[in-house]
Amino acid sequence: xxxxxxxxxxxxxxxxxxxxxxxxxxxxxxxxxxxxxxxxxxxxxxxxxxxxxxxxxxxxxxxxxxxxxxxxxxxxxxxxxxxxxxxxxxxxxxxxxxxxxxxxxxxxxxxxxxxxxxxxxxxxxxxxxxxxxxxxxxxxxxxxxxxxxxxxxxxxxxxxxxxxxxxxxxxxxxxxxxxxxxxxxxxxxxxxxxxxxxxxxxxxxx
Numbered sequence: 001x002x003x004x005x006x007x008x009x010x011x012x013x014x015x016x017x018x019x020x021x022x023x024x025x026x027x028x029x030x031x032x033x034x035x036x037x038x039x040x041x042x043x044x045x046x047x048x049x050x051x052x053x054x055x056x057x058x059x060x061x062x063x064x065x066x067x068x069x070x071x072x073x074x075x076x077x078x079x080x081x082x083x084x085x086x087x088x089x090x091x092x093x094x095x096x097x098x099x100x101x102x103x104x105x106x107x108x109x110x111x112x113x114x115x116x117x118x119x120x121x122x123x124x125x126x127x128x129x130x131x132x133x134x135x136x137x138x139x140x141x142x143x144x145x146x147x148x149x150x151x152x153x154x155x156x157x158x159x160x161x162x163x164x165x166x167x168x169x170x171x172x173x174x175x176x177x178x179x180x181x182x183x184x185x186x187x188x189x190x191x192x193x194x195x196x197x198x199x200x201x202x203x204x205x206x
Contacts, residue, residue: 071122073198137192145196
């Protein structure tokens, strides 16, 4: 099963591994000051490698069918989250297990890959919030949009980790407000990248 999206998923897992995220949850301020800039500097390298992956031609994309949430944008969102979870299962915490990571890969990740390979054009905007907030997502190609989505989900995942290992009732009010503000903006950015992935993928004829 050597498909375009399987290669993209494998590349995402390798990229997450290269970040050396470590064992300990980090405070939001530290993440935004270190992880976000690091992800920004690695963007061009990831995108240039992703461009070299051969995309198969899509046929019968005009056939009427029920798409629902099985759009390229939303499925890519799921793929990036599963890639992060795969890495965490195999590398983080006392219960880390390569066996559990492989089970996740063989079932859920390959299932999403299959859905992506059979996806047809849809509308990912159903996942957007009605708000005046802007996430600031940018990307003129599918590869750029996909990387933006991957980077957004990595940052969101890591920023939530500390909330699972600390009692949030003991956090200072100012720190809690910082998390709420970041999650609002971060999730809007993620939604914008979901839509960019959908739009840019179909804009490129293969």
